[in-house]
Amino acid sequence: MKRKPKIRNDLLRKEGRTAYLLLIPAFIGLVFITYLPLCAVFGLSLFKWEGIGAPAWAGMANYVRLFTKDPYFFDSIKATVLYALVTVAGGMVWSLVIALLLNRKIPARGFFRAVFYLPYVLPAMAVYLGWNWLYETNYGLFNFLLSQIGVHKAMFIGSSKGVIPSLAVIAVWLSGNLIVIFLAGLQNVPRIYHEAAEIDGANSWQRFWHVTIPSMSPIIFYNLLMSLIVNMQVVTPALALTNGGPGNSSCFMSYLMYLYAFRNSKISYACAIAFIFFILIGIFTVILFATSKSWIFYEAGDDK
Numbered sequence: 001m002k003r004k005p006k007i008r009n010d011l012l013r014k015e016g017r018t019a020y021l022l023l024i025p026a027f028i029g030l031v032f033i034t035y036l037p038l039c040a041v042f043g044l045s046l047f048k049w050e051g052i053g054a055p056a057w058a059g060m061a062n063y064v065r066l067f068t069k070d071p072y073f074f075d076s077i078k079a080t081v082l083y084a085l086v087t088v089a090g091g092m093v094w095s096l097v098i099a100l101l102l103n104r105k106i107p108a109r110g111f112f113r114a115v116f117y118l119p120y121v122l123p124a125m126a127v128y129l130g131w132n133w134l135y136e137t138n139y140g141l142f143n144f145l146l147s148q149i150g151v152h153k154a155m156f157i158g159s160s161k162g163v164i165p166s167l168a169v170i171a172v173w174l175s176g177n178l179i180v181i182f183l184a185g186l187q188n189v190p191r192i193y194h195e196a197a198e199i200d201g202a203n204s205w206q207r208f209w210h211v212t213i214p215s216m217s218p219i220i221f222y223n224l225l226m227s228l229i230v231n232m233q234v235v236t237p238a239l240a241l242t243n244g245g246p247g248n249s250s251c252f253m254s255y256l257m258y259l260y261a262f263r264n265s266k267i268s269y270a271c272a273i274a275f276i277f278f279i280l281i282g283i284f285t286v287i288l289f290a291t292s293k294s295w296i297f298y299e300a301g302d303d304k
Contacts, residue, residue, distance in 0.1 A: 038278065045272035048267045060178035064271035073273070075248035076256040077280070079164065083252065084167040084231040084284075091175040091227055092220070100208075113183070120176030128240035131170050132157075135241075157241055160249035167237045167250065178223050185219030186212070214297040223291050228288065232281050253277045 034235045045062050047055035066073050102113050119127065133158040145155040156166040193211045202210065213220075235254035238244050244251035244259070253273060259272035 014230065031143055038275075041271045041278075042275050044268050046273050049268040049270045051267045056266065058268065059174045063276075064270050065269070066272055066276065072248055072251055074255055076251050076253045076273075079248065079250055080234070080253045080280075083164050083168060083234060083250075084228060086164060087171040087231045088224065088227045089152075090168055090172040090233075091178055092224060094172050095175050095178035095223070096182050096220075099179050099186055102179070103183060113179075116179050117176035119174050123234045124174075125240055127174065128237060132241050143176060157250075158246060160246050163242060163246065163250045167241070170232070170237065171231060175227070178227065181219060181223055182216070185216045189215040217296045218298065221288075221296055225285065225288055228284060229281060232284070253280075 044055070045265055046057070046059060047057040048061070049055035098116055100120070101117065102109060106112070136151055137143060137158055140156075142156065146153060155162060156224050157163045189212055193215065194207055197207045197211050234252050235258060238250050238252055238255035239258070242250040244255055254277070257270045257273045260266045260273065
């Protein structure tokens with residue numbers, strides 16, 4: 001194999017040094033905003049501290065209590081994972097379908113794009129309070145419509161079985177950012193692939209499944225990853241609508257941390273929950289990355 005010319009090697013080294021130099025601010029931000037606080041959270045979880053006074057060493061006592069005595073911890077994990085899975089699945093399907101429709105040449109396409117994106121930029125608390133009126137058992141709009149067609153009133157967020165799906169519907173409705181990203185991805189699918197498939201006799205469904213989806217797989221992976229992480233950290237629905245109920249069916253891990261840290265002043269105990277929460281999100285992220293190699297398609301043929 002021929003050696004690269006010396007000038008080219010010098011240029012590559014210079015570009016490498018420039019790249020590292022430009023990465024220094026981002027690296028510093030990552031260290032001070034992410035890694036150091038994470039280490040501090042783990043350190044505090046090994047103490048008993050209520051926000052005032054000197055912390056007292058507790059070792060692994062907070063973690064032992066979490067897994068053996070806490071009456072809410074496992075319910076919070078169940079609620080968090082269930083909500084995230086339902087919301088991510090529903091949001092991905094909904095956003096992709098809407099993006100496919102908005103990518104077509106339809107009248108007032110720009111207007112409808114704005115309409116579907118608007119919920120994402122609205123204040124979260126205002127959105128959930130508005131949905132609370134829609135879900136209200138006695139006077140809510142949804143139950144009024146159900147009564148008009150002879151259907152019994154439903155307890156959307158008042159029952160342990162219905163609260164997670166009901167909250168997931170709100171999150172799916174708020175997924176305008178996913179629609180925008182899918183739209184950008186659809187517009188970058190090479191037209192030549194569709195033309196070649198059409199010449200070979202592929203119908204619309206076959207072109208969508210064998211051309212559009214593989215070409216969109218990196219975008220799908222990105223939306224899937226970001227949506228999973230964001231929805232696992234959910235806390236606003238519990239604060240605005242359910243207060244973790246009914247029972248513990250919507251007591252998400254973020255809400256449980258809030259209760260212990262800011263309602264009960266058990267800062268170190270909340271830090272233990274936060275660190276376990278970090279590990280849980282990390283496990284789902286690693287699984288997603290590990291399984292992505294088998295279905296992500298890159299146009300250049302590089303699957304690394």
